[in-house]
Amino acid sequence: MACKSFFSTFKALLHFFSLILHRRLRNPPSSLHRKVSSLKFQRFPSLARNRSDELSNQTIIFDVEGALLRSSSLFPYFMLVAFEAGGLLRALVLLLFYPFMYFMVSEEMGLNLMVMVCFLGIKRESFRVGRTVLPKFFLEDVGLEGFEVLMRFGRKVGISCLPTVMVEGFLRDYLGVDCIVGRELKVFHGYCLGLMEEKNMINGGVLEVLENQTEMGCDVVVFGSFNNKCYDHHKLFSYCKKENVYLVSETEKRNWHELPKVQYPKPLIFHDGRLAFKPTPLATLAMFIWVPFGFFLAIFRSLVAILLPYKIMIPILTFSGMRLQLSSSTPITSTVTSKQDPKVKGLLYVCNHRTLLDPLYLSVAMRKPLTAVTYSLSRVSEVLSPIRTVRLTRDRDQDAKMMEKMLLEGDLVVCPEGTTCREPYLLRFSPLFAEMSDEIVPVAMDVQVTMFYGTTASGFKCLDPLFFLMNPCPTYQVQFLEKVSGSSTCHDGAESISRFDVANHVQKELGRVLGFECTKLTRKDKYMILAGNEGNVTSSPKHKII
Numbered sequence: 001m002a003c004k005s006f007f008s009t010f011k012a013l014l015h016f017f018s019l020i021l022h023r024r025l026r027n028p029p030s031s032l033h034r035k036v037s038s039l040k041f042q043r044f045p046s047l048a049r050n051r052s053d054e055l056s057n058q059t060i061i062f063d064v065e066g067a068l069l070r071s072s073s074l075f076p077y078f079m080l081v082a083f084e085a086g087g088l089l090r091a092l093v094l095l096l097f098y099p100f101m102y103f104m105v106s107e108e109m110g111l112n113l114m115v116m117v118c119f120l121g122i123k124r125e126s127f128r129v130g131r132t133v134l135p136k137f138f139l140e141d142v143g144l145e146g147f148e149v150l151m152r153f154g155r156k157v158g159i160s161c162l163p164t165v166m167v168e169g170f171l172r173d174y175l176g177v178d179c180i181v182g183r184e185l186k187v188f189h190g191y192c193l194g195l196m197e198e199k200n201m202i203n204g205g206v207l208e209v210l211e212n213q214t215e216m217g218c219d220v221v222v223f224g225s226f227n228n229k230c231y232d233h234h235k236l237f238s239y240c241k242k243e244n245v246y247l248v249s250e251t252e253k254r255n256w257h258e259l260p261k262v263q264y265p266k267p268l269i270f271h272d273g274r275l276a277f278k279p280t281p282l283a284t285l286a287m288f289i290w291v292p293f294g295f296f297l298a299i300f301r302s303l304v305a306i307l308l309p310y311k312i313m314i315p316i317l318t319f320s321g322m323r324l325q326l327s328s329s330t331p332i333t334s335t336v337t338s339k340q341d342p343k344v345k346g347l348l349y350v351c352n353h354r355t356l357l358d359p360l361y362l363s364v365a366m367r368k369p370l371t372a373v374t375y376s377l378s379r380v381s382e383v384l385s386p387i388r389t390v391r392l393t394r395d396r397d398q399d400a401k402m403m404e405k406m407l408l409e410g411d412l413v414v415c416p417e418g419t420t421c422r423e424p425y426l427l428r429f430s431p432l433f434a435e436m437s438d439e440i441v442p443v444a445m446d447v448q449v450t451m452f453y454g455t456t457a458s459g460f461k462c463l464d465p466l467f468f469l470m471n472p473c474p475t476y477q478v479q480f481l482e483k484v485s486g487s488s489t490c491h492d493g494a495e496s497i498s499r500f501d502v503a504n505h506v507q508k509e510l511g512r513v514l515g516f517e518c519t520k521l522t523r524k525d526k527y528m529i530l531a532g533n534e535g536n537v538t539s540s541p542k543h544k545i546i
Helices: 002-025 031-037 044-048 053-057 064-068 075-086 088-103 107-119 134-141 144-151 164-175 205-215 233-237 250-254 281-307 310-319 358-366 379-384 396-409 431-435 461-469 499-514 523-530
Strands: 059-063 155-163 179-183 185-188 191-196 220-224 245-247 323-326 348-351 371-374 388-391 412-414 440-448 475-480
Touching: 044 144, 044 220, 044 245, 059 064, 059 144, 064 144, 064 155, 064 220, 075 088, 075 107, 075 134, 088 107, 088 281, 107 155, 107 191, 134 164, 155 164, 164 179, 281 310, 281 461, 310 323, 310 358, 323 358, 348 358, 358 412, 358 440, 358 475, 371 396, 379 388, 379 461, 396 412, 396 431, 431 499, 440 499
Parallel strands: 059 155, 059 220, 155 179, 220 245, 323 475, 348 412, 348 440, 371 388, 371 412
Antiparallel strands: 185 191, 440 475
């Protein structure tokens, strides 16, 4: 009874402090905001109702945090920088400093402290979080109403109090913003000092845009909440008419809707980072409480998978929170084994690639060990793998001989995408598998995680299985499709089907079953975008979604 009373008290206190944090994060109107509001400028609804075609010839200057994002809290974005670019310890320091930043110091000082914690000692040239991690979370926070207003204007100028390296990739690559005014970081010998340059005034590129628009007789529209103290609002107002200044309030933003993914100006196909959730203060606290327990849980799950047979392993892993959803009837198996006829090949299972554990889950679904071929695998994962793994060299002739040999020894698993993709898209399938066997079984796979992604493009690949297994309840969905003929149809002749046709057919069938969109993007495209280490990507049609 005493424990129950203590728990109730603790829960009430936690709820009380969360309300305080929430109100503090909402950044109550500053004196500047009250002063601007008293000028009786236009309200946001009047701008939202404006559907005039003339807007396409006008310029809009908008406050990124006040006119585009639904939430006014900047902490999650700095936490992403701290965790993904600085590591677990830096993220913990930021979380511990958080109460002090928001209760003891001013808004501007709190921003400076977060920049200091997140960027001190970070190498400027290798900082890619702004382009590979943050855009996903920014897009999920974009308000539909504010986005629709921005897209009606021909030229867009974004102003942010965040460091430019955090918002530039999101605004330029995904929203097509022409000019960005952010805070620049001070750098010494290539390393960030954790300090920002002086407050940005409206100068440089923004003044040039304003002057050009004024000379051409075009109107300039200013749109925002005017909470941003990093620039001079009154200098902005001097370049436009009073009726062209629109104010959006926090109350209006709370009623904004999330921007649907189908309306993204550019599809979000690739993104990096380990965190699968938006790291709000309470969510980050929950993560740090879970990490020690999750680490030992991941070790326990690994040992169970390595040491125990399927009949014992499956119930234990299910009890630990891991889920496997088999969406078809009895899995397809080969009718002839290699022991009966050494010249008969085994089945070739072709899967889309979600995580490194795809072959393991397929093996569990089949209730028998399989052999997996992979293009890239860390030595640690190779040694600890419960099933046999074979490395491919990306040399077509050598890889073909290797796969031929493995198929003569039994069933084989291959992921022709060559790399993982987190979003509901399928990358281009390498056609090599179509020539290896006449019995090809497509297998559709999908995975859901709630805390950590089990894939990375720029991090340590040996930690991929660990992060996946640290999730409280990771879920895999496996579905077997009908067999597809491969090598017997890939021959010379008028009625032959090329290996490319077979690969494209398998890709489309998997996409249809999963509800994923097929693309012609490749492994090199992904790593060029996320890691910048696979050469230049040409802007040819093959990189477009089909």
